[in-house]
Amino acid sequence: MAEKQVILRIKRQQTPKEPSRWEEFALPWRASMNVIICLRDIAENPVTRDGKKTTPISYDSNCLEEICGSCAMLINGKARMACSALVDQLEQPIRIEPMTKFPVVRDLAVDRQFMFESLKRVKAWIPIDGTYDLGEGPRLSPEEQEKAYPLSNCITCGSCLEVCPQVNEHSNFMGAAIFSQVRLFNMHPTGAMHAKERLQASMGNGGIEDCANAQNCVLACPKGIPLTESLAEIQRAAWKQALLGWLIG
Amino acid sequence: MRQPKIIVVGGGLAGLMATIRVAESGVPVELFSIVPVKRSHSVCAQGGINAAKNQKGEGDTTQKHFDDTIYGGDFLANQPLVKRMCEAAPGIIDLLDRMGVTFNRTPEGLLDYRRFGGTLYHRTAFAGATTGQQLLYALDEQVRRHESEGRVTKREGWTFLSAVIDEGGVARGICAMDLRSMEVKTFPADAVIFCTGGIGAIFGRSTNSVVCTGSAQSALFQQGVDYANGEFIQVHPTAIPGEDKLRLMSESARGEGGRVWVPRNPQEKRAAKSIPDAERFYFLEEWYPKYGNLVPRDIATRAIHRIVYQEKLGLNGQAAVYLDVTHIPRETLDRKLEGILEIYEKFLGVDPRNEPMKVFPAMHYTMGGMWVNAEDQATSIPGIYAAGECEYQYHGANRLGANSLVSCIFGGGIAGPAAVKYARGVEKGTDSVSTAAFEREQKRQEAKNAALIAQDGAENPVTIWKELGEVMTEHVTVTRINKNLERAYAKLAELNARYRKINLSDRTRWSNQTLNFARELENMLILARVITIGAFYRNESRGAHYKPDFPDRDDTNWLRTTRARWVNNDVELTYEPVDISQIPPRPRRYDAAK
Numbered sequence A: 001m002a003e004k005q006v007i008l009r010i011k012r013q014q015t016p017k018e019p020s021r022w023e024e025f026a027l028p029w030r031a032s033m034n035v036i037i038c039l040r041d042i043a044e045n046p047v048t049r050d051g052k053k054t055t056p057i058s059y060d061s062n063c064l065e066e067i068c069g070s071c072a073m074l075i076n077g078k079a080r081m082a083c084s085a086l087v088d089q090l091e092q093p094i095r096i097e098p099m100t101k102f103p104v105v106r107d108l109a110v111d112r113q114f115m116f117e118s119l120k121r122v123k124a125w126i127p128i129d130g131t132y133d134l135g136e137g138p139r140l141s142p143e144e145q146e147k148a149y150p151l152s153n154c155i156t157c158g159s160c161l162e163v164c165p166q167v168n169e170h171s172n173f174m175g176a177a178i179f180s181q182v183r184l185f186n187m188h189p190t191g192a193m194h195a196k197e198r199l200q201a202s203m204g205n206g207g208i209e210d211c212a213n214a215q216n217c218v219l220a221c222p223k224g225i226p227l228t229e230s231l232a233e234i235q236r237a238a239w240k241q242a243l244l245g246w247l248i249g
Numbered sequence B: 001m002r003q004p005k006i007i008v009v010g011g012g013l014a015g016l017m018a019t020i021r022v023a024e025s026g027v028p029v030e031l032f033s034i035v036p037v038k039r040s041h042s043v044c045a046q047g048g049i050n051a052a053k054n055q056k057g058e059g060d061t062t063q064k065h066f067d068d069t070i071y072g073g074d075f076l077a078n079q080p081l082v083k084r085m086c087e088a089a090p091g092i093i094d095l096l097d098r099m100g101v102t103f104n105r106t107p108e109g110l111l112d113y114r115r116f117g118g119t120l121y122h123r124t125a126f127a128g129a130t131t132g133q134q135l136l137y138a139l140d141e142q143v144r145r146h147e148s149e150g151r152v153t154k155r156e157g158w159t160f161l162s163a164v165i166d167e168g169g170v171a172r173g174i175c176a177m178d179l180r181s182m183e184v185k186t187f188p189a190d191a192v193i194f195c196t197g198g199i200g201a202i203f204g205r206s207t208n209s210v211v212c213t214g215s216a217q218s219a220l221f222q223q224g225v226d227y228a229n230g231e232f233i234q235v236h237p238t239a240i241p242g243e244d245k246l247r248l249m250s251e252s253a254r255g256e257g258g259r260v261w262v263p264r265n266p267q268e269k270r271a272a273k274s275i276p277d278a279e280r281f282y283f284l285e286e287w288y289p290k291y292g293n294l295v296p297r298d299i300a301t302r303a304i305h306r307i308v309y310q311e312k313l314g315l316n317g318q319a320a321v322y323l324d325v326t327h328i329p330r331e332t333l334d335r336k337l338e339g340i341l342e343i344y345e346k347f348l349g350v351d352p353r354n355e356p357m358k359v360f361p362a363m364h365y366t367m368g369g370m371w372v373n374a375e376d377q378a379t380s381i382p383g384i385y386a387a388g389e390c391e392y393q394y395h396g397a398n399r400l401g402a403n404s405l406v407s408c409i410f411g412g413g414i415a416g417p418a419a420v421k422y423a424r425g426v427e428k429g430t431d432s433v434s435t436a437a438f439e440r441e442q443k444r445q446e447a448k449n450a451a452l453i454a455q456d457g458a459e460n461p462v463t464i465w466k467e468l469g470e471v472m473t474e475h476v477t478v479t480r481i482n483k484n485l486e487r488a489y490a491k492l493a494e495l496n497a498r499y500r501k502i503n504l505s506d507r508t509r510w511s512n513q514t515l516n517f518a519r520e521l522e523n524m525l526i527l528a529r530v531i532t533i534g535a536f537y538r539n540e541s542r543g544a545h546y547k548p549d550f551p552d553r554d555d556t557n558w559l560r561t562t563r564a565r566w567v568n569n570d571v572e573l574t575y576e577p578v579d580i581s582q583i584p585p586r587p588r589r590y591d592a593a594k
Helices: A035-044 A113-121 A142-151 A176-187 A191-201 A216-220 A227-248 B013-024 B062-072 B079-098 B131-148 B215-222 B283-287 B297-310 B330-336 B338-348 B404-425 B436-454 B461-475 B482-499 B513-537
Strands: A005-012 A021-028 A072-075 A078-081 A094-097 A104-106 B006-009 B029-033 B113-115 B122-125 B152-156 B158-165 B171-178 B184-188 B191-194 B233-240 B259-263 B321-324 B357-366 B384-386 B560-567 B570-577
Touching: A021 A035, A035 A094, A035 B461, A078 A216, A113 A176, A113 B131, A142 A176, A176 A191, A176 A216, A176 A227, A191 A227, A216 A227, B006 B013, B006 B171, B006 B404, B013 B029, B013 B131, B013 B191, B013 B404, B029 B158, B062 B079, B079 B404, B131 B152, B131 B404, B158 B184, B158 B215, B158 B436, B171 B191, B171 B436, B184 B436, B191 B215, B191 B404, B215 B513, B215 B560, B233 B297, B233 B338, B259 B283, B259 B297, B283 B297, B297 B321, B297 B357, B330 B338, B384 B404, B436 B513, B461 B482, B461 B513, B482 B513, B513 B560, B513 B570
Parallel strands: A005 A094, B006 B029, B006 B191, B029 B152, B191 B384
Antiparallel strands: A005 A021, A072 A078, A072 A094, B113 B122, B158 B171, B171 B184, B233 B357, B259 B321, B321 B357, B560 B570
16 A cells, blocks of 8 residues: 655745745655655655656744644644644645745745834834833733733734734735734833823824724734724724814814 | 944844843844844743742742752852843843733732742743743844834844954954845944844754754854853753644743643553543652652653653653543633644644643754853853843743743843943954954855855655754753764764755755755754764763763752863863852752642
């Protein structure tokens, strides 16, 4: 009997400027394989299914336990983390492509700097006075902590941008992850003192107004973050602030 | 006054803390990291961070934290800095709290604390079971703020290749490679702080992230930075076995009441849940009644190995034991441990709230690392500082759970200002040094790349790496036997010879991950030698270093720090005394109160 195999079709691109192409691989199947293990198999023996020598696949990965956010890619058309994509749960041939909303660096590796720049833009931090000893932070109820904690689980993987119709070549929409961070920092007693600045930065070009409520983001989030709640809340707060600004002149 | 410049290499907890402290002092800092810093390995820390805040009215003190740390480390750590760290820990928690870390809370709105291994006190603050992630993000956010205000320049996607060292033996900057363009470039600085983390990849599979190769510290070692206590490798007792990674199952699972057991009958065929209590062997609780499931990691790891390999009681004859949290209310599990239980569920498809987890020990942490002085994290080369897991200072022969996060932040917090002070005080700034040292280093590294690309052998770097991992895991982790260590050393020499014949299978000049991996592999092979030879010569058992042929701690001969140097392309070991000025060594045992 022929050895059980895993068949993969991988979209490859040598450099950001070159056109992409597909390559197919056949790997020996083992129990509990995930997509990262497949990519490592290929690195050890970079030969395509039809026996042609090729190069190892470039891809981003680090923690391999779905908490660093590195290895997001399209697997059978779905944005997800490669480390937790178990082969036995995937239809074959497994189709692997880079995310489409970020510039390709090479093969499956993409550049998500846009997200980090957006975090800068919305001032996603608590502005502490300094790291010297200033005593304890503000008290928080367990309920407040339980509301904030899921939001702070965002791994900046970009899945929510990938599935958002508003993130496209005609818009600079920052994406659900960013506004969810605005919500997180505006919720914190110290962060709330600067809520206005963050809301202002959340409006305008690429801002919260561009959300068209497709709600794909919340379904795609690997961490189960209530992104649509965050979007709605920031939308409301931004409107309120804009309206107040208009009333006060 | 001349404005100095500082470089930080590595953007995990220690690197970010060092960066913040340098930026606060008004000195510009350039931060290098292989991955975007928010993706650093610190995200993987789960259980918590220790500080003796005594918020449960148990009479905990920083002195007790200090004593637990020294005792847990089997008296190998130099004591003064450890004492300072334990005293600083409560302030570090306050700082993180002010930065907005979503620590779990008590009904009064205070931080909650849980128990961890090697202590009898509730001393561990936590944010669910993803404390490392939450801490890293808090520091990442502060660094982003400094970056947006112009004090920090990030160079993410660059890997460190070597230090630039001038004719006088003083560090003047670094040579690094852009992982996209593969450009090799030098960067001047008056002082460089290394926070390059763990070395898990040397053991093939571990709980560490992909970037934890130890490549940077190995490169520095080859340039003259001493490496201390390399033989002390922590094997975490509870990880989920996997082909690509051994995923950590945090000590917090036991801190919240999780119990480790195997069926008393090795032929047991029933499902875990239908085995009555009397037929379960809670071996940690039986063997260590005082600490039970919360003995330190080296003790728990050896106990699991004994159960599996000597008592032959592994689950279905396999290398695994149960870690059971099914008796804990679901609501508590979700509130305090959700992050780690999700990992188990996601990667194994089994809900650990219903069924006991199957776990086995895995390489987790290096207590050893770059040698630093006892005051301010300076290494043996002027101008080079180190903090975090990549240095050796705080954990002796075994690290206690939830002490790593505190040591990263404390060490980084010291290294930053120390580097600034040094940089301001150097007689001749780097900008007045001749460019020759920079050009020389750049040429050396470019030549190395060119040679690797041109090589046309038959060896694959991934294959060599896998074999390295196998031999290191088999012979240089839990149980060390001298004839096996000799065998391992011979294997390392063989791998080194085969490395000379590797073929990259990718000769392109854009984002060539194979080239970078090959460079890291060479450095891993050398650091593996430091670890193995250190283990070979240390004929005693202390903390994580266990030799059945020398089962006892030997303070007369071995209460000494191993200090490795690279001399004529070989590892040379010297030994220096340990500073035991605060707590006199006493026998370490966890089967009774200490």
